[in-house]
Amino acid sequence: MMIVMKPGATNEDIESVVERIESCGARAHLSSGEEVTVIGAIGDREHVQRLGLEGHAGVQQVVPILRPYKLSSNQFRSGERTVIEIDGRRIGGEHFSMIAGPCTVESREQVLSTADTVAAAGASMFRGGAYKPRSSPYSFQGLGQEGLHLLAEAKERTGLPIVTELMDARDVEPILEVADVIQVGARNMQNYPLLAEIGRTGRPVLIKRGLSSTLEELLMAAEYVLKEGNPNVMLCERGIRTFETAYRFTLDIMAIPMLKELSHLPVIVDPSHAPGRRDMVLPLSLAAAAAGADGIIVEVHPDPEQAICDGPQQIYADDFASYLEQVERAAAVAGKVLSAAA
Amino acid sequence: MMIVMKPGATNEDIESVVERIESCGARAHLSSGEEVTVIGAIGDREHVQRLGLEGHAGVQQVVPILRPYKLSSNQFRSGERTVIEIDGRRIGGEHFSMIAGPCTVESREQVLSTADTVAAAGASMFRGGAYKPRSSPYSFQGLGQEGLHLLAEAKERTGLPIVTELMDARDVEPILEVADVIQVGARNMQNYPLLAEIGRTGRPVLIKRGLSSTLEELLMAAEYVLKEGNPNVMLCERGIRTFETAYRFTLDIMAIPMLKELSHLPVIVDPSHAPGRRDMVLPLSLAAAAAGADGIIVEVHPDPEQAICDGPQQIYADDFASYLEQVERAAAVAGKVLSAAA
Amino acid sequence: MMIVMKPGATNEDIESVVERIESCGARAHLSSGEEVTVIGAIGDREHVQRLGLEGHAGVQQVVPILRPYKLSSNQFRSGERTVIEIDGRRIGGEHFSMIAGPCTVESREQVLSTADTVAAAGASMFRGGAYKPRSSPYSFQGLGQEGLHLLAEAKERTGLPIVTELMDARDVEPILEVADVIQVGARNMQNYPLLAEIGRTGRPVLIKRGLSSTLEELLMAAEYVLKEGNPNVMLCERGIRTFETAYRFTLDIMAIPMLKELSHLPVIVDPSHAPGRRDMVLPLSLAAAAAGADGIIVEVHPDPEQAICDGPQQIYADDFASYLEQVERAAAVAGKVLSAAA
Amino acid sequence: MMIVMKPGATNEDIESVVERIESCGARAHLSSGEEVTVIGAIGDREHVQRLGLEGHAGVQQVVPILRPYKLSSNQFRSGERTVIEIDGRRIGGEHFSMIAGPCTVESREQVLSTADTVAAAGASMFRGGAYKPRSSPYSFQGLGQEGLHLLAEAKERTGLPIVTELMDARDVEPILEVADVIQVGARNMQNYPLLAEIGRTGRPVLIKRGLSSTLEELLMAAEYVLKEGNPNVMLCERGIRTFETAYRFTLDIMAIPMLKELSHLPVIVDPSHAPGRRDMVLPLSLAAAAAGADGIIVEVHPDPEQAICDGPQQIYADDFASYLEQVERAAAVAGKVLSAAA
Structure with a gap:
């Protein structure tokens, strides 16, 4: 923590800041320039972060130095990347995962036919929502x-691991019976009791970035899971809120290289929700794969015109094989190979 | 719902859209201009909203016409405003509520002394957090x-109704024993199971706007509570995420008149979290009151330097009486009078 | 400038940064904590700002310490506020200015009747656009x-000083013949040649904040004018771009107290452009005045339904006197009195 | 233009809107649903856009239907894409352009050595700034x-066409002597006199998207150039302002497919300014190429540590050949081939 004093700060102001720092067991370290004095607070991270000097007399600005996340930080694993193994499929490292399936589980026919199609084309896992967070x-x-x-039936039939969303901590048991990966939706990214509960299950989890969450906040959400002893966390970029009204959300492609710089956790991209329309799903998928994403989670439907929810953004099951082939080529540019059962 | 066709849309495209509209029981209504054709889909709101024509051949744009909220809409109460009564205090209409107290409940001494101070100065309700959502x-x-x-002790002593946050539906019972108003935090604004649970309790609720939630989404969150038969909902503006880094959040003052235009529910403003520093709490409070807010929820602490959390933004308990007096003057400009026990 | 090194930075990395700092004539100052080393670069502001160490081996983050503006900074005038005098009207300090008039100069009849109305009600200055930046x-x-x-005729008739926009440096001469205050529009806030040209004229200038400009960038725009020796700069908040679609722009009310904390220059608010609709102009004006704005620039039209441009946001000339009276009451809450000719 | 009436709108309100529409020569077309009435205004685009019904009694919302740009619209060229030819290089269509060079022209040595390097590696054009817009x-x-x-010397030596920025309409003549492509910076995207001036020159122009400009506004900026008879316009995505602070700007990768859907003009991406750091330039370039960009404009420097401006984001000239080779592979995924002199 660096405390930048105002140009007009008095010696008294400076001494008072130093005193406050030392009172919580940290050391204070002064740098006096021609115009301003900067005071470093060096010591235990938690104590230092609680100093609360923003309003103190003579203080201009408080600049945090240490990143607030630890277990999700790249530094925690000395640069080694997390590779998660699920039923023989690997996520992270040089592996590229294709997670595909319908937005919502609507019927037996719809789920099984989609599962058959994506399995045949070579998808890595199957996704589908049984509990849906709806704004209305x-x-x-x-x-x-x-x-x-x-979903359990689809898994039995195709062998594909299942990714499905948990919205309410009270539903954790039935979800655990089916989900190989628990999905946390963007609107629940800061639902801390839910994250801690998932942490305690040990089950792999895919956390979607909140609509206006910073990358730091996403890593702090991961930290809630990791802290409970569950190391199997995937981060998912799915588009953020901006002023642009031409699309529903703005896909933040830079999140891919930046999360990889900050963290050892795998980074997955959802190319469906940001545009909200299927004709943009392919270019966004190619962009994500070329930028080095560890995988894609995409919505596929046998008959999107009849979908109950988000039809316009789901790609046709009939187009999936060709779609996957193109995405594999883009992933190859980034040095990645499609993940399949060993 | 209006469906705007592309300039080059064929008759076939148009007929196919009409067919899809009629297939879900709605009527289609064509307007053909010189450059484009617009098709209105008229019928049951829910069916129409599920048409999913965004990706359809020849469709340029789908424009929703009906607002998705009903019970929270101004139209639902024909312009009459909701006034909530809590232990003789009125919220809404010409009443201005001052809800004050510490960010976090830290100790008996801290809670009771703050409660005494704000009660003596004339606050309408007492706030304090027992469950705290923390990003770390x-x-x-x-x-x-x-x-x-x-908090219960503070209420017994001062008679002030209590506002406190519920983060986890599993904690609803102990909260109901104390809270006169349940607070839903910004990060839980789209925690739908939590909202529905609170709706079922019937207890008054104050819903904070999410960091990047539109006003429409805030009203949809209120709708989740209202739909369960609980009419006692207050909306709270507390600052949104923008590109500006000079403050933590940007207080959206326009939300006050706009929410009052869209909805009959009372609008409360939190002036503490957006700046994150106490010297800006007074000007923001004056602005909110003058713009017609139905109340303010503000953080007050007897000794903010020693606060466990958010110390820099809490105003000094010693300054509260003078602060309240100034805010009352601004509320008077908007034609409002401080709400107190009858 | 503080350079935060990565936890894994080597001694070599640190020495190389120190060397680079010293090579441009600055001093390096090391603070080594348990986890990271922070290096302060102390010396001439311009040299230090040019170090470009962001990509350097072992560097995690570069944190600027000194604010990049000087003449517009509060520190430059040791806390004394700028008060600009124009034909006997004072702007800044305890004076509240009401600048009113039509969006666009449309006709002799329209301009003169509006000028008469606002002058009679007690406006401080008259505004109107002869050169209009249009997105189409x-x-x-x-x-x-x-x-x-x-506009010249309106001034002769009413005695009100004229505020009008300059869009193109090549039009500076005719503008100087009429404008008492030159307005720089939001879209030109970073048109640096235009700002420097206005700086050289010495004429008072009102700079509107860009749609997505930070307060720091607004102060840097002011700096371009001040640096040329023109001290008569007013800053104008007029709404910023955010994700919210319920209004055209989001009025940033916090800019008022924050700009006053950072700078000695007067702060004016435009309540018309952000909502784009007249029914929100009054509550926003009351909010701005109560928050301590030094004035308001508002659009008024005798017959807004017939206005060529932005009709829906212009208030009726017939309502102006009552509007002004209410705004004066809000300004009084902040300790300000309407500015009029001495 | 569709005018959505409030549910409670009276027949009088509706008639008054119809009257206003007809008074400007347009036709009104009513659709009455169970809850609301929608009125279509059909007629001359400009007249209709000037109706200004947003504040009218009984009006809930005004929804524009026609896009405000014409010449830059995809519809204007019936789906055929613009391909610009410059000294035998083609931009657009299946051609991929690599525009490379230093941020700023600093010295003869620096310019010529960079030009030699990028020419040898196969760049399509050379970029470099002689006039620099600086926030300070x-x-x-x-x-x-x-x-x-x-720059002229670099061109003579390497044969590479020159891309350089014009900031001030008064400098247009010297720029025309050197620039094969005139660059308009993000901060000047809505400098309308400058755009019109460039339109009149007929010289190819690359317009950078403003920091918070919508795609529609970018196309309207292009329209200012096209309207003057200059068809040689390239659009450039370079990152937008968002709440995320981990990077300087957020690169909007979705702008690529969306601009191609809306317009026939070539789309170029600047991967240097958004991250502000060179280690992210490659992944962003790969993403842009894979998403179908028509080219990239990238900053290259022989010795970025000594650069006067933006050193940390410039890639090493020594790395350029390998960088270009990788980008070509990503462009191939999108079906594009590097553009070179015929």
């Missing part, structure tokens, strides 16, 4: 447990 | 049930 | 020189 | 005319 209480909220049973 | 899992997470007991 | 090349671009003549 | 008036403002002479 009047919208379809998912099939719930019935949806989970259908 | 390593930070103090609140005193929990012990904190609730202290 | 097909829109009306203003009456140009003819518009300037009409 | 105290920063280096470019070598001006002397810089232009050095």
